[in-house]
Amino acid sequence: MSTTAAPTDEVTVSAHAKLNLFLRVHAPRSDGYHELESLILPLSLADRMTFRRLPGAPGVQLHVATEHGGDLSAGPDNLVAVAAQALSDACLPGDGVEIELVKRIPLAAGMGGGSADAAATLRVLADLWQCGASEEELLAVAATIGSDVPPLLMGGPVMVRGRGEIVEPTPVRGVFHFVVVPAGFPLRTPDAFAWWGKDGGPVADGDTSTLLAAVRAGDTVALGSAMFNDLERPVFARHPELARTRDTLQSLGAVGVVMCGSGPTMAGLFRGAEAASAAAAVIPGSISVIGPPPSSV
Ligand code: C5P
Numbered sequence: 001m002s003t004t005a006a007p008t009d010e011v012t013v014s015a016h017a018k019l020n021l022f023l024r025v026h027a028p029r030s031d032g033y034h035e036l037e038s039l040i041l042p043l044s045l046a047d048r049m050t051f052r053r054l055p056g057a058p059g060v061q062l063h064v065a066t067e068h069g070g071d072l073s074a075g076p077d078n079l080v081a082v083a084a085q086a087l088s089d090a091c092l093p094g095d096g097v098e099i100e101l102v103k104r105i106p107l108a109a110g111m112g113g114g115s116a117d118a119a120a121t122l123r124v125l126a127d128l129w130q131c132g133a134s135e136e137e138l139l140a141v142a143a144t145i146g147s148d149v150p151p152l153l154m155g156g157p158v159m160v161r162g163r164g165e166i167v168e169p170t171p172v173r174g175v176f177h178f179v180v181v182p183a184g185f186p187l188r189t190p191d192a193f194a195w196w197g198k199d200g201g202p203v204a205d206g207d208t209s210t211l212l213a214a215v216r217a218g219d220t221v222a223l224g225s226a227m228f229n230d231l232e233r234p235v236f237a238r239h240p241e242l243a244r245t246r247d248t249l250q251s252l253g254a255v256g257v258v259m260c261g262s263g264p265t266m267a268g269l270f271r272g273a274e275a276a277s278a279a280a281a282v283i284p285g286s287i288s289v290i291g292p293p294p295s296s297v
Helices: 079-091 113-128 135-145 149-154 189-198 208-217 220-226 232-238 241-251 273-282
Strands: 002-005 010-028 034-054 060-066 096-103 158-161 166-169 176-181 256-259 266-270 287-291
Touching: 010 113, 010 149, 010 189, 010 208, 010 256, 034 113, 034 149, 034 176, 034 208, 060 079, 079 096, 079 113, 079 135, 096 113, 113 135, 113 149, 135 149, 149 158, 149 166, 176 220, 176 241, 176 273, 189 232, 208 220, 220 256, 220 266, 232 241, 232 256, 241 256, 241 266, 266 273, 273 287
Parallel strands: 060 096
Antiparallel strands: 002 010, 010 034, 034 096, 034 158, 034 287, 158 166, 176 266, 176 287, 256 266
16 A cells, blocks of 8 residues: 555545465365465555544445546445445444545456455545554454555555464565556456366466576576466366467566456466557557556565
């Protein structure tokens, strides 16, 4: 999350999308979640959120506008409303808040858009409502909202373990240039995990130490060949068009291609800004992004 203006009663922030540079999935736990290991990189692509304090009028008013189509509820099921309610329950503020969300991150695309919005909501409201919550308390509230919310609350590149709630900031040198290609259809996260189980579970033999060394060194080519995602195989089996998107990105010079989170967006890594822009120019609907965004380097 990055703040662009911070007067006392109104704050506007960017809630950044994310890319899992690798995603390793382990066996399901007794609570139905899967143990994960992942390196999460925030991207420059972001939703815009404005928060206005409503003095003495407790409650949350949410307004949603989507820039690239798709229907997103402004009701209590929106993760922004869920986050605001969870924090309100924990800190009992005397004031309410009006929130405007301008959605730019594709919906149900594996890029963590809803989780980024929830994380930004927690960060801003904890301040606006003067909750006095510690980082540990905020992370605990974040984990009740969704597995991707704790890492996105951190605001920088993070290693993730557990079901997503064990987070550790990770150094990344420089920025990496990606082209993300939304698939044009939504994919439900539980489906991707369920398909992984149906297809026999563990798949990747990805080498995470090589990948971590590559991001620490800012080595684009080494990162490109080390990226992997255990959910790719089961998702590609149901959506073979995603393999074609991977091939297109490779043919346009991507040094590596990986599916974003639980999919279906695909991300290609390019050697620099020019190569990424050139590829984005010929793939309809694609977006050229950098990670991490300047505010979280
Ligand atoms: O935590 P969140 O609500 O975002 O997770 C959505 C769904 O994704 C879960 O209900 C579960 O099916 C799946 N999931 C999982 N293991 C994780 C994270 C998510 O199985 N570590």
